Amino acid sequence: MASQAEIARSPSGEVPFAISELFYSRTDPRGVILAGNEIFRRVSGYDWAELLGAPHRLVRHPDTPRGVFRTLWEALGKGNPMAAYVKNRAKSGQYYWVFAVMLPIAGGFLSVRLKPTAPLFTRIREIYDDLIARERDGLDPEASARWLHDVAQAQGFSSYTSFMASALGQELAARDARLERAADARTRVLTEMNEALEETTREQGRLLRSFDALQSIPNNMRIVASRMEPTGGPISAISENYKISSQAISVRLHGFAGARDSLIDRVSRDVAKALFLLGCGRLLGEMNASFLAAAPVPGIDWEVERALLLGLERDCARDGREAMLHAVEHSATLNRASAEVRRHMLGLDTIRVLGRVECGRMRDANGGLAATIDQLDAFHAEIKGRLETIMRLSENVGLAMDRYLRSSAATVV
Structure with a gap:
């Protein structure tokens, strides 16, 4: 469960959860939820009967650019792992941010998600705000995904994949530090x-x-x-x-x-x-x-x-x-x-x-x-x-x- 200190620090409208907690979900090839853990159920606010058999987009928040999901599915469709910062929406209408690591598996996909705390997270939210505004002005998902690639290059990376791989390393290091664990x-x-x-x-x-x-x-x-x-x-x-x-x-x-x-x-x-x-x-x-x-x-x-x-x-x-x-x-x-x-x-x-x-x-x-x-x-x-x-x-x-x-x-x- 989230600590009282974390709940007190949580912005209005944000569902709190502890940095030690990890989300888990598994879907079929169409994104229908087959399994998940209690953290996912509790923070999303849904009952198990509402989650199991439902499409994973049930928790999708409109503030996550469509280009992010286009990039994720393109990588997964090629059999490659991928990661992304994702803003989700709980049943109550509140939101929660995760750093999602996704893997293609036999019979579908698997995702483990952690609480983002690395300094990069602040920059990502600014990037998403800009991209969401562009999408609302008519930018389609494919062009949005290309824009993300351009952003990765502007950040000094040759590809969005490399950018997110670096983000994963930073998030794991930040999580280890917050949990007072030795760096891996x-x-x-x-x-x-x-x-x-x-x-x-x-x-x-x-x-x-x-x-x-x-x-x-x-x-x-x-x-x-x-x-x-x-x-x-x-x-x-x-x-x-x-x-x-x-x-x-x-x-x-x-x-x-x-x-x-x-x-x-x-x-x-x-x-x-x-x-x-x-x-x-x-x-x-x-x-x-x-x-x-x-x-x-x-x-x-x-x-x-x-x-x-x-x-x-x-x-x-x-x-x-x-x-x-x-x-x-x-x-x-x-x-x-x-x-x-x-x-x-x-x-x-x-x-x-x-x-x-x-x-x-x-x-x-x-x-x-x-x-x-x-x-x-x-x-x-x-x-x-x-x-x-x-x-x-x-x-x-x-x-x-x-x-x-x-x-x-x-x-x-």
Whole structure:
């Protein structure tokens, strides 16, 4: 039950519940409620006869954007776990906020929900207020879901999935702290890894923009060369070689960093999935333990629910480790690709130096060629710096992956 202190702090119209309490519900593929726990029944305000067999949207609050549910169902439909902040409505008309973690299971879906307390929750409510206003002005659910993806990117994440994986890590850490429990080392490692990957993604975006800007310089060099030497002269040849080499590097960069389903995208998705599964496993274990003392409910077999949760907890440990192994493979390929780009940059440097030598030999009177080479110098310094940062971040991610795999090996059943 919620403590008196929590009830006293609860805003008017909000149903109070304790941070130690977890909601549980299980539905069929259409979202019809097949089982739930006493916390869900009590806070929602419905009797069991009203909940069991009813659609889960019974507790949906209009202040939760439709784009949130579109995003949830899209992920679940692909067989992936997902999480979201959700504002629900009780039978009395009051509301309550939860952070919902959802899993696709055989014969439907399962959700465990906790009380949101991380600092991010304040920002999420502001985002929802904005999005609800847009939906009321005619924004459809699909466009609303895309808007959420844009919000995730604005927050520095490559996808909404990664954003919510980070939110799960933050909420679990905040809950542990409020309950005065020791921080879970594996959750912390995965959260840090997720954040490092997102920083890698942002750095790669900057690198791609630098390379795209670099493509105009060989053209400038040819224009200068046309005024200084006959057609086909050394500067023209250098500019053409530079153009061909830089375009080849750009293609490689876009292949592992710029496209949808790129290497960095795969690593990020796998780490986010591992974080989801780890969090789910922790919550399922806690939920399962609470069923030992559950009062009998007509229509719910607690032994069946416990067996289901135990199996899912094992599956989460196994699948989370598998997702991390996939991430390790993709990360190793990403590191090799980054190192290969760095080697190609050395070849590009050689062409740049030849341009500088030729500039000195021709005694560039008006400084046009020298200024162009200076631009190349600046871009090369920036690009090499970004590559070094990406390599360092990738190495840190790899080390974190090793720590996680070592710490999680004992949990695989």
